[in-house]
Amino acid sequence: MVTAATLMETRSPAPNLRPTMPAAATGQPAGTAAPAAEVLIDIDHLDFFYGASQALYDVSLRLDTRKVTAFIGPSGCGKSTLLRCLNRMNDLIDGTRVAKGSIKIRGVDINRPDVDVIELRKRVGMVFQKSNPFPKSIYENITYGLRLQGATTKARLDEVVEKSLRGAALWEEVKDRLHTSGLGLSGGQQQRLCIARAIAVEPEIILMDEPCSALDPLATAKVEELIHELKTKFTIIIVTHNMQQAARCSDKTAFFYIGRLIEYADTQQIFMNPSNPQTEAYVSGRFG
Amino acid sequence: MEPSRAAEPAEFLTGRRKFHLFGLTIDECIKVFFGGNAVVSVVVLALITIFLFKEGFGFFGLNQQSLRVYRQAGLEYVDIIRAQQDDHTALTRYLSDLRLRQFNYFTQQQHLAPAEANQRLAGFDEFADRFGGAVGPIRGLVSDLTETVTAIKDKFTNTENRKEERRQLLAEGRTADAAKVEITAVDFAAELKPLLATRPAYVEANAEFARQLSAVIASAPAMPIPDLQARMDRFKQLTGEYLAGFPAVEQKLKTWDYTRPVPWYQTVTSFILGRDWVTASFWQDWYGVIPLFIGSLMVSVVALFFAVPLGVGAAIYINQIATPLEQKLIKPAIEFISAFPSVVLGFFGVAVLGQALRALSQQPSLAWVPGFPFSERLNILTAGCLLALLAVPTIFTLAEDALNNVPRSFKEASFALGANRLQTIVKIIMPASLSGIISAVLLGLGRVIGETMVVLLCAGNRIAIPDFTAGLAVITQPVHTMTGIIAQEMGEVVRGSIHYRALFVVGLVLFFLSLLINYVAQRIVRRYRISIG
Amino acid sequence: MAxxxxxxxxxxxxxxxxxxxxxxxxxxxxxxxxxxxCGAAVFLTIVAKGSRTIFKAEAPFINTTFFTDAPESLYVFEWQGKKLEMGDREHRAFIEQHPDAAKVKTESYIYAAGGIFPCIVGTVLLVVGSMTIALVLGVCAAVYLNEYARDGAFIRFVRLAILNLAGVPSIVFGLFGFGMFVIFFGWNVSLLSGWFTLAFMVLPVIITASEESLKAVPKGFREGSLALGATKWQTIRKNVLPYALPGILTSSILGIARVAGETAPIMFTAAYVVRDKLPWQVEKFSDFFFQGVMALPYHIYVVSSKIPQNEYTERVQYGTALVFLLIVAVIATASILLRNNLRNRYKW
Structure with a gap:
């Protein structure tokens, strides 16, 4: 499969992480083709509850590899909930449960009891609404995930730090102060640091929960630019309130309303020619 | 096509092999470890309650038994007569007081020499002697009866000891030895016969006593001035009332019945409402918590009387008025005071403050202060002052927090309307933080009432209900407290005895009192949080 | 004017x-x-009078015997026109030399000579042991309650109970320790009984304070770490505990001050009025845990309530009080400074 190969190729090998990875896969040329998108995430008739209140109703959605998908919709429509379902961050909240349906990533139902949620989260990274760099140095922030997995050699860590920071378009700005606190950066830089931190562990999928909501327009533009670059390597799902942002940087868009998926299509279509009147009302700014 | 992902379908299934211990992963082991610690902590903290109850509850059974023996052995009977005698003693004290007043009048107003004054009082002295002597027969009777009933009680105690001895021997399996232990059941009816046989003698003695008193009263000498005469009249009136009570006493003795059962609730009420804490007495031990409770309460009230204005005042000053430099210096300084170990403060009270306060009270210029001058160095006031110093940091810190929690916007809004700082503090900030301040005061109370060393060292340790007729001067009397009594007596009691258990019950009272104070304080704070939003 | x-x-x-x-x-x-x-008056009185005991005019300026000797009785008598003051051992030696001295009218004051070394040792032992127990149990319990436990009615009840227990008077804990450790477990008056009694007295304080510190660590730290594929334990160890540690430390130092300063709980669980042997002079190792010790706060209680106040006893009274006050004050000051320092450093 091309996607898997290219994915691996763009990164340095981490044999201890992926022992089962066939050696043949690494030999493929990078980004040679953009074949017909392959289904990576398959959400099937999902019902989700916070305690007694239902947050998602019968959501079915298929997301493609190496595309940017935007989830849009008014507050409380369930888009963030769905996002947090994808790496099971909802486990941290008491009383949440998937009542019906399934989420399959590469054909594996991630809610199966024998799923190792830690492994899942290594594959599915996340960037939060409020940038949350740890109160450690920039360097330590980025190597945090790798060190958890046992990577300790300095050379390897240095390499990953530079690569991730370059990947997050932050290298030039911070290369001289890698060992100063991540909290000393500006808001936009902090958010990009969080993105760098997420890509350092080489996930396949990056979830972004309103990554720009706390940033000024300039910083937002930088992050959007970054998303554009990242999509050559990662599958990105972004939750946003900002419809221009969705239009600018996503390939596909899903519109949610009160816990239901209303419409899911190519971004162009959603914004130019939505098939559902509710979608149209929302994207044209008549409510929400 | 590259090798399919399907070849490694479930990396995030149980992809890695994991280390297992007793069927748990490492993470689960860690969770169990933490959980185990939490369980231990919670269990131990629960054990506190259980142990207090375990040791304390036995008290009520033992106390009921003690009360039963008090009745069956006739101690109660004798105490009825003794009460009559004690009342008479109180009347004689009144007379001595009257004599002192006359003496003072003669020496100070009339400027007589002491000898001459005494001569003038010869008539009064004769009167007083006759009054005092009248009780003679009754006193003799009480003293005889005391011996009788003490003997009965001793006999009973002996029997109980024997029974215990036999029980132990049986428990050890030494049946033969156990059979040798002689047990003679005490036949209370028979034993009490001589006691009850004295009834006619008592009635006779009482009649004689009443007759003599009436005769003496009739011959009461006249007083030199109206003021003293009024006192004499009052004395006559009191004696009249005393005499009028005689038939009731006789009636009580007549109807007294050793077989009347001691109701179960009396063991509780005799503790909660008992006005005497008498231990290791040859006569009868009483375990009444009232004197101790009042002692604790009085000390706490005095402490809070000083600590609340000071603590809250200081909190307002630091939070609202002080310069930043003052804030920076004074806050840690007051917190530092809270680190004074209580035993050091107690020592300070014994070594310095007690004497200093007494010296101060003996200043003539301060004689107007109620209770001044006093001679007891260690008393409620001394302990209260030191406890105030302990409570101030608690109250200060919590009250300051409460003031800090008032949203800035309240204050700004008030200033914007042209209020000055005092008005803002009084009308906006204080009301908004009132519940926080009240809970601070409550927690200060909790701290004070539970404090042991200061009261043990400085409260005077006299087990008696302070004399409230003295008005405010009551604060210069010594008291004993609930915490103090535990600390003082716990080391000396026989384990498992009624006294030992009584101390645990006092501990229980303290325990629930502090829980109640804490709980109420928290409730108040929580309500306040909601009201702010 | 204008x-x-x-x-x-x-x-x-x-x-x-x-x-x-x-x-x-x-x-x-x-x-x-x-x-x-008022605070200054108390503090300075004790400092002023106590420094006469623990300092002296000539080098090395500190009265070392006061810190290294055990308490002794003081004997005061007149000898050949001079007033002599001697500790117990010295007095006995003196009598051997001058047998006549035994006949001289001698006043003796118990505990008024010698030093307070055994008390310092006892206090240190008590504090170290009880704080170890309390910290292990308390911090772990707090981690469990805050990180692992699901927030249910039971956990809320446990929290409330712990919070309320923090206000229970220390004498009640002493009573509990007496009933449970001294009598029920049969440990008698011993270090072990004292350790557990003191540990359980500060346990609620430590649990509550540790939980507060853990709560103060932003949720984002945990989520961020978990989203990177850390396990729960890795998250706690690397990304929660380090940031909560300063707060936990502060509270535990305050706990130390409280443990060191309390008298009531050890009065009948661990403290001896007087004990000739030092704690490590035991026959076998296990005896170490089952021996009572002298402790500073209890010694102060004893010397201030059981012996008269006069110029001879005053020295040991104020000296002991000062040493004790200084120890506790240093601990408390350290925690106050540490807290203020950390408050400025850690802001999220």
Missing amino acids: ALVNPHIFQTRPSAARRWERACFGLFGAATYLVLF
Whole structure:
């Protein structure tokens, strides 16, 4: 499969992480083709509850590899909930449960009891609404995930730090102060640091929960630019309130309303020619 | 096509092999470890309650038994007569007081020499002697009866000891030895016969006593001035009332019945409402918590009387008025005071403050202060002052927090309307933080009432209900407290005895009192949080 | 003077409100300084009188025997026109030399000579042991309650109970320790009983404070770490505990001050009025845990309540009080400074 190969190729090998990875896969040329998108995430008739209140109703959605998908919709429509379902961050909240349906990533139902949620989260990274760099140095922030997995050699860590920071378009700005606190950066830089931190562990999928909501327009533009670059390597799902942002940087868009998926299509279509009147009302700014 | 992902379908299934211990992963082991610690902590903290109850509850059974023996052995009977005698003693004290007043009048107003004054009082002295002597027969009777009933009680105690001895021997399996232990059941009816046989003698003695008193009263000498005469009249009136009570006493003795059962609730009420804490007495031990409770309460009230204005005042000053430099210096300084170990403060009270306060009270210029001058160095006031110093940091810190929690916007809004700082503090900030301040005061109370060393060292340790007729001067009397009594007596009691258990019950009272104070304080704070939003 | 001629509309004028304000502020200020004055009076009295015991005029300026000797009785008598004061051992030696001295009228004051070494040792042992127990149990329990436990009615009840237990008087804990460790477990008056009694006394404080510190660590740290594929334990160890540690540390130092300063709980669980042997002079190792010790706070209680106040006993009384006060004060000051320092450093 091309996607898997290219994915691996763009990164340095981490044999201890992926022992089962066939050696043949690494030999493929990078980004040679953009074949017909392959289904990576398959959400099937999902019902989700916070305690007694239902947050998602019968959501079915298929997301493609190496595309940017935007989830849009008014507050409380369930888009963030769905996002947090994808790496099971909802486990941290008491009383949440998937009542019906399934989420399959590469054909594996991630809610199966024998799923190792830690492994899942290594594959599915996340960037939060409020940038949350740890109160450690920039360097330590980025190597945090790798060190958890046992990577300790300095050379390897240095390499990953530079690569991730370059990947997050932050290298030039911070290369001289890698060992100063991540909290000393500006808001936009902090958010990009969080993105760098997420890509350092080489996930396949990056979830972004309103990554720009706390940033000024300039910083937002930088992050959007970054998303554009990242999509050559990662599958990105972004939750946003900002419809221009969705239009600018996503390939596909899903519109949610009160816990239901209303419409899911190519971004162009959603914004130019939505098939559902509710979608149209929302994207044209008549409510929400 | 590259090798399919399907070849490694479930990396995030149980992809890695994991280390297992007793069927748990490492993470689960860690969770169990933490959980185990939490369980231990919670269990131990629960054990506190259980142990207090375990040791304390036995008290009520033992106390009921003690009360039963008090009745069956006739101690109660004798105490009825003794009460009559004690009342008479109180009347004689009144007379001595009257004599002192006359003496003072003669020496100070009339400027007589002491000898001459005494001569003038010869008539009064004769009167007083006759009054005092009248009780003679009754006193003799009480003293005889005391011996009788003490003997009965001793006999009973002996029997109980024997029974215990036999029980132990049986428990050890030494049946033969156990059979040798002689047990003679005490036949209370028979034993009490001589006691009850004295009834006619008592009635006779009482009649004689009443007759003599009436005769003496009739011959009461006249007083030199109206003021003293009024006192004499009052004395006559009191004696009249005393005499009028005689038939009731006789009636009580007549109807007294050793077989009347001691109701179960009396063991509780005799503790909660008992006005005497008498231990290791040859006569009868009483375990009444009232004197101790009042002692604790009085000390706490005095402490809070000083600590609340000071603590809250200081909190307002630091939070609202002080310069930043003052804030920076004074806050840690007051917190530092809270680190004074209580035993050091107690020592300070014994070594310095007690004497200093007494010296101060003996200043003539301060004689107007109620209770001044006093001679007891260690008393409620001394302990209260030191406890105030302990409570101030608690109250200060919590009250300051409460003031800090008032949203800035309240204050700004008030200033914007042209209020000055005092008005803002009084009308906006204080009301908004009132519940926080009240809970601070409550927690200060909790701290004070539970404090042991200061009261043990400085409260005077006299087990008696302070004399409230003295008005405010009551604060210069010594008291004993609930915490103090535990600390003082716990080391000396026989384990498992009624006294030992009584101390645990006092501990229980303290325990629930502090829980109640804490709980109420928290409730108040929580309500306040909601009201702010 | 010219300024007075032309008052503008915002001119400050004396008014009743202003006078009131000044008077009230004066009162509040007076309250504050009165508190400080009282605290200072107590502190300085003890420092002034106590330093006469623990310092001396000639080198090495510190009365080392006071710190290294055990308490002894003091004997005061007149000998050949001079007033002599001697500790117990010295006095006995003196009598051997001058047998006549035994006949001289001698006043003796118990505990008034020698030093307080065994008390210091005992206090240190008590504090170290009980804080170890309390910290292990308390911090772990707090981690469980805050990180692992699901928030249910039971956990809320447990929290409430712990919070309330923090206000229970220390004497009640002493009573509990006496009933449970000394009698029920049969440990008698021993180090072990004292350790557990003191540990359980500070346990609620430590659990509550540790939980507060853990709660103060932002949720984002945990989520961020988990989203990177860390396990729960890795998250706690690397990304929660390090940031909660300063707060936990502060509270535990305050706990130390409390443990060191309390007398009531050890009165009948661990403290001896007097004990000749030092704690490590035991026959077998296990005896170490089952021996009572002398402790500073209890010694102060004993010397201030059981012996008369006079110029001879005053020295040991104030000296002991000062040493004890200084120890506790240093611990408390350290925690206050540490907390203020950390408050400025850790801001999220």
